[in-house]
Amino acid sequence: MSQDQPKTPSRKPAWLRRSLPAGPNYETVRALLKNGRLHTVCQEAKCPNVWECFSRQTATFLILGPRCTRDCRFCNVQHGPDGPPDPEEPRRVAEAARAMNLRYAVVTSVTRDDLPDGGAAHFAETIRAIRESIPGALIEVLVPDFQGCADSIRTVVEARPDVLNHNVETVPRLYPEVRPQAVYARSLELLRRVRETAPGIPTKSGLMLGLGERNEEILETLRDLRAADCGILTLGQYLQPSKEHLPVARFVPPEEFEELRRTALEMGFAEVASGPFVRSSYHAGEVYQSAGLGGSAPASDS
Numbered sequence: 001m002s003q004d005q006p007k008t009p010s011r012k013p014a015w016l017r018r019s020l021p022a023g024p025n026y027e028t029v030r031a032l033l034k035n036g037r038l039h040t041v042c043q044e045a046k047c048p049n050v051w052e053c054f055s056r057q058t059a060t061f062l063i064l065g066p067r068c069t070r071d072c073r074f075c076n077v078q079h080g081p082d083g084p085p086d087p088e089e090p091r092r093v094a095e096a097a098r099a100m101n102l103r104y105a106v107v108t109s110v111t112r113d114d115l116p117d118g119g120a121a122h123f124a125e126t127i128r129a130i131r132e133s134i135p136g137a138l139i140e141v142l143v144p145d146f147q148g149c150a151d152s153i154r155t156v157v158e159a160r161p162d163v164l165n166h167n168v169e170t171v172p173r174l175y176p177e178v179r180p181q182a183v184y185a186r187s188l189e190l191l192r193r194v195r196e197t198a199p200g201i202p203t204k205s206g207l208m209l210g211l212g213e214r215n216e217e218i219l220e221t222l223r224d225l226r227a228a229d230c231g232i233l234t235l236g237q238y239l240q241p242s243k244e245h246l247p248v249a250r251f252v253p254p255e256e257f258e259e260l261r262r263t264a265l266e267m268g269f270a271e272v273a274s275g276p277f278v279r280s281s282y283h284a285g286e287v288y289q290s291a292g293l294g295g296s297a298p299a300s301d302s
């Protein structure tokens, strides 16, 4: 952390304070995931919506192990080496998705720079397993950058996810501090490449706000995403998972999120979810539906 970096403001503003009692499904979902030896980004990343989403019987599966080979400064997922992909994991994810009655499943992973394909084949296998288990379900994958490997991206695209999501996370100036092992241009290139090779697959990306980015930098990033033909956007407030992580530079008021949503829609995004608690998988099925990009309406979503 640089010396002139701001400290997280000591008190959360009123719009970020909420107490949501867990609904009756919360424990059921937790037990289902535990019994299936499955991980979710909801739990590993300490998502503030976990009570709500589990209670709505939704979750975002985190495949390829609970440890990430990168060390992004905003992320709560553990860092370190992990073993080879578990060949049974795609089946267990599919079984859990069916038990949860998901009509819109979201699957993400840690970044596995140690694997030759970055885990792309495992993603593809998981997509196929869910398809087989729940015919007609829509599947969104939130993928890492695969270090820009075209073959890996093709492997995932060929499994035909209904949405391919890849987050740029922040504005390029903040990459060295926020995502030191990532490359902004590489992330944009991934999104562009997906649209070029599979124009039928909508792409989605998102940013966390409150890390010190300036408004003009946000707008420039949104223009870059549109230039890469990214169709769905999510904007949410960064929250510091622990004192070891980057501090929050600013709590962005809900009105600013709303203003950015309007601006982004004017830029041509098909749908924009923007608000303090928005995460890239928050109400993902509804966001997809609102974008009007095809597919049947999911009965429940994550």
Ligand code: SF4
Pocket (backbone or CB within 6 Å): 041, 042, 043, 047, 048, 049, 050, 051, 053, 054, 058, 059, 060, 279, 280, 281, 282, 283, 302
């Ligand atoms: S917003 Fe996404 S990551 Fe957070 S709890 Fe809901 S499904 Fe999980």
